[in-house]
Amino acid sequence: MRSKAIAVGLVLALFGLAAVAGPALAAGPVKIGVVGPRTGDAAATGKAFEEGIQLATAWVNAKGGVLGQPLEVVFEDTAGAPDKAASGFERLVTRDKVAMVLGESHSSSALAEIEVANRLKVPFVVVEAWADPITAKNYRYVFRAGPSNSGVVNETIAQWVVAEGFKKAYIVAENTDWGLGIAQLTEAALKQAGIPFEQLVTERKSQDHYTELTKIKQYDPDVVLAYVYGTGLHYFVAQAGEVGLTPKAVILDGAGPPSLWPDYWTNVGDYGDLECFVSSMHEKVELTPLAAEFRENYVKAFGKAPTDYKSRSIYDAVLIAADAINRAGTLDAEKLVDALETTDLLTTRGRAKFGTEKGGPEYHQWMPPMLVIQWQDKVQTVLYPPEGATGKLKR
Amino acid sequence: MKAIAKRWWLGAAVAAFAALPWTLGVYHQHILIVSLFYVMMAASWNLLAGYTGQVSFGHAAFAGIGAYASGILAVKAGVNPWIGVAAGTLLAAVFGFLLGILCLKLGGIYLSLTTLGFSEILHIVINNEYEITRGTMGLQVPGLIAEYSKLAYFYIFLAAALVTLAVVHRLIHANIGLNFRAVQNDERAAAALGVDVVRVRVLAFTVSSALAGMAGALYGHYLLLITPQIPSLDQQFLVLSMTVIGGLGSFAGPIIGAFGLEILSEYIRAYGEYHVLAFGLVALIVARFAPRGVVGIWNGWRARRDLARAAGAAP
Numbered sequence: 001m002r003s004k005a006i007a008v009g010l011v012l013a014l015f016g017l018a019a020v021a022g023p024a025l026a027a028g029p030v031k032i033g034v035v036g037p038r039t040g041d042a043a044a045t046g047k048a049f050e051e052g053i054q055l056a057t058a059w060v061n062a063k064g065g066v067l068g069q070p071l072e073v074v075f076e077d078t079a080g081a082p083d084k085a086a087s088g089f090e091r092l093v094t095r096d097k098v099a100m101v102l103g104e105s106h107s108s109s110a111l112a113e114i115e116v117a118n119r120l121k122v123p124f125v126v127v128e129a130w131a132d133p134i135t136a137k138n139y140r141y142v143f144r145a146g147p148s149n150s151g152v153v154n155e156t157i158a159q160w161v162v163a164e165g166f167k168k169a170y171i172v173a174e175n176t177d178w179g180l181g182i183a184q185l186t187e188a189a190l191k192q193a194g195i196p197f198e199q200l201v202t203e204r205k206s207q208d209h210y211t212e213l214t215k216i217k218q219y220d221p222d223v224v225l226a227y228v229y230g231t232g233l234h235y236f237v238a239q240a241g242e243v244g245l246t247p248k249a250v251i252l253d254g255a256g257p258p259s260l261w262p263d264y265w266t267n268v269g270d271y272g273d274l275e276c277f278v279s280s281m282h283e284k285v286e287l288t289p290l291a292a293e294f295r296e297n298y299v300k301a302f303g304k305a306p307t308d309y310k311s312r313s314i315y316d317a318v319l320i321a322a323d324a325i326n327r328a329g330t331l332d333a334e335k336l337v338d339a340l341e342t343t344d345l346l347t348t349r350g351r352a353k354f355g356t357e358k359g360g361p362e363y364h365q366w367m368p369p370m371l372v373i374q375w376q377d378k379v380q381t382v383l384y385p386p387e388g389a390t391g392k393l394k395r
Numbered sequence: 396m397k398a399i400a401k402r403w404w405l406g407a408a409v410a411a412f413a414a415l416p417w418t419l420g421v422y423h424q425h426i427l428i429v430s431l432f433y434v435m436m437a438a439s440w441n442l443l444a445g446y447t448g449q450v451s452f453g454h455a456a457f458a459g460i461g462a463y464a465s466g467i468l469a470v471k472a473g474v475n476p477w478i479g480v481a482a483g484t485l486l487a488a489v490f491g492f493l494l495g496i497l498c499l500k501l502g503g504i505y506l507s508l509t510t511l512g513f514s515e516i517l518h519i520v521i522n523n524e525y526e527i528t529r530g531t532m533g534l535q536v537p538g539l540i541a542e543y544s545k546l547a548y549f550y551i552f553l554a555a556a557l558v559t560l561a562v563v564h565r566l567i568h569a570n571i572g573l574n575f576r577a578v579q580n581d582e583r584a585a586a587a588l589g590v591d592v593v594r595v596r597v598l599a600f601t602v603s604s605a606l607a608g609m610a611g612a613l614y615g616h617y618l619l620l621i622t623p624q625i626p627s628l629d630q631q632f633l634v635l636s637m638t639v640i641g642g643l644g645s646f647a648g649p650i651i652g653a654f655g656l657e658i659l660s661e662y663i664r665a666y667g668e669y670h671v672l673a674f675g676l677v678a679l680i681v682a683r684f685a686p687r688g689v690v691g692i693w694n695g696w697r698a699r700r701d702l703a704r705a706a707g708a709a710p
Contacts, residue, residue: 082533083622087425094422108532112620115535119543175525177532203522204531 029072030065030331032321033092034103034314035085035113038077041205041230044261045105045128045310046077052311055297056318066325073318074098078109080230085109089116089124099331100125100324102317105310106229107131107178114142123324123336127317128310131177132185136361141333143340143354143364145317145347147280149182151367156278157254158189160372160384161223164393170221170249171199172212172228172236179204179227182254186225197221202228202236209236213243224251233258234267241271250395252372253277260307265378274394276374276383280349281309283380285388287369291348316347316368340364409557416549424545430657431552432614435559436630437637437649439606442563444635445644446572447599448579452631453494453510456517457487457604458611459626463521463528465612466536466621471527476539480612487608488601495600500593514628521623533622536615548617555613559606564646566602575599636678642690643682651689 034053038046053073060071074096078085085104092098093116100123104110110129117124118139126134126144130152135144161169169190173183183199190197198219200212213236216224224245228236233253240246252275253259259277268275283305286292294315298306306312320343325331328339341364345352349368357363372384374393381391416424440454464486465479474482498509522530540547566572574595577585582592615621624630633656641652656674663673685692 081531081622081624083618083620083624086618086620090425091422094420094425112533112535115619175530175532 029070030067030325031072031074031096031098032318032325033089033096033098033101034073034075035078035089035092035101035109036075036103036105036314037080037109038075040079040081041232042080042105044263044308045257046075048257048308048311049103049105049314050075051298051302051306052314053318055294055301055311056315056322059297059315060318060322066322067329067331071318071322078104078106080106080109082106082108082112086112086116089113090120093120093122098122099333100321100336102321103127103314104129106176107134107181108176110134111177114139117141121333123333123340125317125321125340127313129178131181132361133177133181134361135363135365138358138363140337143366145320145352145354145366146313146368147370148361148365148367149178149185150361151365152254152278152370153182153185153189155367156370156372156384157186157225157252158193160252161190161195161225162193163384163386164223166195166221166223166250168219168221168223169195169197170216170219170224171197172216172224172226173199173201174204174228174232175201176204176229178229178255182227186227186254202232204228204230204232206232207235209239210243213240213245216240216249217243217245221249224249225254226251227254228258229255230258231263231267234264237275238268238271241268246271247274247395250393251275256280257308257310259375260309262307273375273378276372276393278370279309279373280368280370281306281312282371282373282382282388282390283307285371285382285390286348287350288346288348290346294348312348313368316349316352319347320345320352413550413553416546421545424549426657426661428545428548428552428617430654431549431556432610432617433634433637433653433657434556434650435552435610435613436607436634437641437653438556438559438563439603439610440634441638441643441645441649442566442606443599443603445638445648446567446575446579447596449499449596449600450507451510451600451603452507452628453514454603454607454634455628455631456510456514456626457491457607458614458630459517459521459623460490461487461608461611462615462621462625463534464608466534466615467527469536469616470534476537476616480539480609480616483612484605484609487611488605491604491608492597492601494604495597499596499600511628514626514631517626518623518628521626528621528623531623533620535620538619539613539616543619552613552617555609559610560646560650562602562606566599567646571595571598632675636674638688639678640674640681640688642688643686645687645690648688648690655689 036046036049037043057071057073065071076088076092078088092101102125104126105128107129110126118141123141127146130147130149132149171183171186173179202212226236237251256277256279265272294312323345324336324339328335341356343352343354352366355362355365371382373380374383376394382388383393444450461483465483468474468479468482469476498506521528528534574590577590578592578595586592611625637652637656638649642648681688
């Protein structure tokens with residue numbers, strides 16, 4: 001009986017697999033995949049991605065689609081976990097047969113995904129995962145149309161800290177590839193600038209920062225560079241206000257979006273005012289005509305103004321992918337990589353062009369301009385760069 | 396004669412299964428490989444929970460010990476992954492043995508509580524010692540074979556699953572297996588008859604932990620990435636659900652449960668982590684209304700059919 005039961009089990013497994021296999025692929029829309037967190041503590045990023053995808057797909061399809069077919073985007077939830085990210089990426093390629101994959105906003109997940117992209121030889125355009133090694137590994141199939149840690153630190157954060165004349169800094173980094181990587185680069189930049197600092201590493205999902213904040217307060221910094229992503233940033237800002245670290249010291253949210261999420265003000269209350277954050281989007285400033293069009297379409301589609309800049313990052317990435325597919329004239333991975341390397345496209349964040357010189361993180365990297373913005377009476381004020389400033393730092 | 400026919404049945408099914416990946420794409424090969432991992436996990440947990448009645452919540456933790464031991468040895472010391480798998484299996488056995496000695500004298504709920512605590516402690520250590528384990532960032536590890544191939548991994552996992560099933564089958568059909576059952580049914584009566592209850596439990600716990608360690612180590616080298624998800628309670632409850640739904644205390648139950656739930660989870664993956672919740676609920680319902688799982692339902696149906704036939708054949 002037992003052996004029969006096993007045999008029945010195996011036969012059922014065969015039928016189950018056959019059912020999962022589904023119908024054979026037919027000619028139809030051109031599919032590209034997007035990976036990102038739709039669940040977990042950065043689920044808001046997944047929501048922003050979905051909004052950007054909806055607008056970008058409509059925009060591309062209204063202009064004739066790709067290769068004469070409609071463009072279809074398949075979203076795979078990574079929950080911000082590297083193992084789910086890697087298996088989700090593989091599922092997009094092997095089950096959904098996507099021609100290219102875009103997205104991601106967690107560096108640790110992206111670092112797992114680039115290994116799969118490289119093994120399966122599928123072009124992958126990373127959007128909002130900043131760790132340098134993502135492009136520094138110089139994988140042929142991996143591109144990044146978004147900020148890198150070294151770009152954000154050296155071109156924006158460190159220069160802003162110097163420009164504001166801060167005397168003492170404190171670096172707080174979450175224990176992720178992004179957090180540890182950007183903290184290390186900030187440390188080097190502050191040393192070079194001669195600004196004294198201390199730093200600590202915090203658990204990514206921690207909800208209690210009181211002990212850490214007491215330590216930070218004892219050091220008495222005038223700026224705290226907080227590299228904490230997700231709702232953890234909200235806890236940090238609210239608790240910093242409670243222990244009296246702010247407003248004497250200024251907090252810079254080194255990621256940006258958590259300070260723009262709809263629940264930011266609910267979670268941090270008045271302690272959120274005067275907080276600074278980096279962003280590639282300001283509520284009133286548009287860098288290109290396409291950015292203005294994006295805002296208009298966003299308001300029309302969702303009945304609200306765009307806040308999380310990651311909706312625009314993924315929008316740009318979809319446009320870059322569609323442009324590359326159309327120029328390649330095929331879905332062949334090698335030709336798509338060649339087409340991506342010669343990208344020269346005006347997006348909402350400026351003209352996208354990928355670096356092609358090997359040897360460092362600039363390879364296959366396009367770094368859009370970033371801003372430092374401060375909440376002043378719940379209104380965004382651009383502080384840096386000086387040419388885009390709409391006001392001065394308030395303390 | 397009937398026994399020979401059964402062996403032919405089984406041999407033919409295994410041969411058909413072994414040939415299956417040649418007809419499938421890489422996505423479906425992946426599902427088969429993951430299913431085989433869960434066969435190893437569920438069958439080894441069943442050895443403990445189903446045959447000695449000891450409900451451990453640390454089974455995924457032992458898989459984690461195997462995975463991290465092998466992964467860290469490969470990444471930090473450059474040890475060959477195959478040697479790492481052996482070391483991971485051994486380390487999981489040692490931890491199982493030590494934990495078994497520590498808490499199996501207590502039995503009952505205390506084992507469950509201790510293993511639950513052990514699992515959480517291990518999870519916290521892995522998350523916080525990120526300089527060694529890389530915590531939630533995940534530890535990227537080398538593969539078992541130089542050239543990545545789903546087919547090769549399928550046969551590695553099939554061989555490992557067959558070894559696991561053979562070990563479990565051998566144990567439950569040897570004298571020690573009778574001792575397992577005796578301890579499960581009435582440990583005082585078993586002790587009165589001369590069965591060393593603690594020794595039997597420690598043996599089952601050690602073997603079960605070692606098999607979980609081997610499964611975890613192989614799985615890590617297959618995924619090329621080890622994260623705290625392997626030794627998580629999510630994983631533990633998934634294995635528990637597979638065993639209970641398939642049939643706790645039956646040899647075939649964990650196999651049916653592992654394949655059934657892994658394939659089902661591919662259908663309902665869009666619901667994210669809720670699929671674990673759904674499996675938990677189904678496991679609860681099965682445990683309440685069909686405590687012997689799918690295998691029990693099948694056996695009951697056959698028994699009723701045989702009874703009806705016998706009644707029909709009676710003069």
